[in-house]
Amino acid sequence: MCGRYALDADIDELIERYKAIVAERETGSSKEVFPTNTQAIVVDEGKREIRAAVWGFAPHYAKRPLINARGETVHQKPTFSKAFFTSRCIVPATSFFEWEKSEDGKIKRRISVEGQRIFSMAGLVSLFKDKEGKSFQAYTIITISANDQMEHIHDRMPVILKPEDEDIWLNSSNANLEELKGLLVPTNQNLNIM
Secondary structure (H helix, E strand, C coil): CCCCEEECCCHHHHHHHHCCEECCCCCCCEEEECCCCEEEEEEECCCEEEEEEEECECCCCCCCCECEEECCCCCCCHHHHHHHHHCEEEEEECEEEEEEEECCEEEEEEEEECCCCCEEEEEEEEEEECCCCCEEEEEEEEEEECCCCCCCCCCEEECEECHHHHHHHHCCCCCCHHHHHCCCCCCCCCEEEC
């Protein structure tokens, strides 16, 4: 699960990191992003763009926003499968949060990727309608089983893409299931856990 993350970086840093143009400037730096917040995502529909989107898919039947999609089944679930094959995005982050259980209660851990000020979480983006019928873009973060560094904190973690895999993930014309699923693995990059 990934229920909170941080994007403690300004728009110029995102432009530089992703070599992208800005489609919307509604987003900003945030020390903690919550579900239903509007935040920056990166898409590529012929050119890389930084867009604003709401965190959490909002299908009409859901009682609450769907903030995560399971990497193991994302290509099969009707809510996510179309976006998986045609509307993938990157969710930029400087860290994500998870709560470790201890004898004294829960400890909030901040996790970042060693050597990467801004890292990329694999996401999906889609259009939804609010109660008034107005369309909006929303994203979800794909999660996978935790790696060795994370498993003592939580059994799930976000899919963290290697920089060299970002182009493959963002290529909306790529529908190669085996290649795309090959990216949905627990990261082997070193994590900083605080």
